[in-house]
Amino acid sequence: MNWFKKLFSNASMKEPEWWKxxxxxxxxxxxxxxxxxxxxxxxxxxxxxxxLSEGIASLPLKIYEKTDEGKQVSSHPLNDIFLLPNxxxxxxxxxxxxASSLALRGNSYNQKLTSNRGQLGEIIPLYSKDMNxxxxxxxxxxxxxxxxxxxxxxxxxxxxxxxxxxxxxVTGLSPIGLAREAIxxxxxxxxxxxxxFKNGTQPGVVFEMPGALGQExxxxxxxxxxxxxxxxxxxxxxxxxxxxxxxxxxMTSEDSQFLETRKLQIAxxxxxxxVPLHMLNEMDKATFSNIEHQSIEFVRDTLTPWxxxxxxxxxxxxxxxxxxxxxxxxxxxxxxxxxxIKARFDSYNSGINAGWLNGNEVREWEDLNTVEGxxxxxxxxxMASDEERKTEIQDAVISDLVDREIRALNHDKEKDPxxxxxFYKRHLSTSAKLLAVDVNDLIPYGQKRLNAxxxxxxxxxxxxxxxxxxxxxxxxxxxx
Numbered sequence: 001m002n003w004f005k006k007l008f009s010n011a012s013m014k015e016p017e018w019w020k021x022x023x024x025x026x027x028x029x030x031x032x033x034x035x036x037x038x039x040x041x042x043x044x045x046x047x048x049x050x051x052l053s054e055g056i057a058s059l060p061l062k063i064y065e066k067t068d069e070g071k072q073v074s075s076h077p078l079n080d081i082f083l084l085p086n087x088x089x090x091x092x093x094x095x096x097x098x099a100s101s102l103a104l105r106g107n108s109y110n111q112k113l114t115s116n117r118g119q120l121g122e123i124i125p126l127y128s129k130d131m132n133x134x135x136x137x138x139x140x141x142x143x144x145x146x147x148x149x150x151x152x153x154x155x156x157x158x159x160x161x162x163x164x165x166x167x168x169x170v171t172g173l174s175p176i177g178l179a180r181e182a183i184x185x186x187x188x189x190x191x192x193x194x195x196x197f198k199n200g201t202q203p204g205v206v207f208e209m210p211g212a213l214g215q216e217x218x219x220x221x222x223x224x225x226x227x228x229x230x231x232x233x234x235x236x237x238x239x240x241x242x243x244x245x246x247x248x249x250x251m252t253s254e255d256s257q258f259l260e261t262r263k264l265q266i267a268x269x270x271x272x273x274x275v276p277l278h279m280l281n282e283m284d285k286a287t288f289s290n291i292e293h294q295s296i297e298f299v300r301d302t303l304t305p306w307x308x309x310x311x312x313x314x315x316x317x318x319x320x321x322x323x324x325x326x327x328x329x330x331x332x333x334x335x336x337x338x339x340x341i342k343a344r345f346d347s348y349n350s351g352i353n354a355g356w357l358n359g360n361e362v363r364e365w366e367d368l369n370t371v372e373g374x375x376x377x378x379x380x381x382x383m384a385s386d387e388e389r390k391t392e393i394q395d396a397v398i399s400d401l402v403d404r405e406i407r408a409l410n411h412d413k414e415k416d417p418x419x420x421x422x423f424y425k426r427h428l429s430t431s432a433k434l435l436a437v438d439v440n441d442l443i444p445y446g447q448k449r450l451n452a453x454x455x456x457x458x459x460x461x462x463x464x465x466x467x468x469x470x471x472x473x474x475x476x477x478x479x480x
Contacts, residue, residue, distance in 0.1 A: 028184030036104050039176050042186045044266045047280045048273040053099035055303055057092045060332040076327055078318060085123040094125060098162065101128045102306065106164040106172030120318065123160060133171055160317040162309055179272040186265040209244040217241055274302045299336045307331045334365050352378060394435060401431050402469040406462060413457045420453050437477060445476055
């Protein structure tokens, strides 16, 4: 470390990552040495890490652009990099590695490869265990990377850094280091169980007989005991001679609640990672109803904090100051929050009828293509004011009246224009009754139509009337 301190004489971080996580291993109270590598042999640890890393990597991650309406997926180059970050890994593999590094060591470091113009081109993952972070005399982070055959020092703007729960505000605490006693106890229990089944015979027993055991009899007994060792010979009978009896002098695995203790250790490790027990196949206290709620809580309480850490680090390290004004990163968790099909459809129906959801938004969530005409939002009448309800009803009536008018014009367009005088007298009278207005208020509307028809009733004129009639009638009534 002396040469490194000479380069950065004012470094202020006194607990380098490599020192905490390299070869300086302490034994736990159970006598087990816990490292990142050895802890993954514990099924609960491996299960938690895999659930978190695969869950995070499976979620769509996009760069969005802020718009007046909210947001939209942008054409930012990072969206392509998230799919293929380098020449070796896929986007899923990189993000899985990032998440597993966070779950195991509490930190993730990735090198940013840029072009001569400063354009980000690739993201290369670095091993957290080989990274030491310090600060230079200006307070900027300096990354000393000591991987065998690839040692170098990175500047702060060359690294995409993500940290978990931290005690110094920069480097995250290792979950494995924090859970080492719980993991050590699990390792000890697994070792005890393995030895128990290997030996086959129960430990803690004595053989008692009235007299002394001769050498020949002792040899026969010893040979038979060795032949009965191992789980393949469990519960086989022993032949005892000369009135010999077996007596227990120690607790059996049932007496010490061996299996119950193992279950408790699964829960203890799951508690460190906030992973629901049913996801680790521990179903003792699970029911159908609470599993669905626990799955939603897993997204909300377990995944979301990690997702926000990742999104915030992208905002800080992968976007330029100018880009931060327009862009931001976001994971999509909608798929994980889906309930059963009936619950989803009832929820969609409620949102559409309430007016805050439209049909195409629902189709997008269900991975279906959008359909023309489903972008509009409904406006429930029972949520509108009296004036709004009156306007909506009036608009609906006017729309129906215009449809009648257009059908009549299409049907009789070959007739003499004078024939339409009688039609508009009837049409205006019907319209006045349906709209509850004086027929004289609608005479300008009919006169305008007759003047236009007098010049010749063509398909183009009918199309023009169809496009504008509803608005013209509405404006005319507003002037009353």
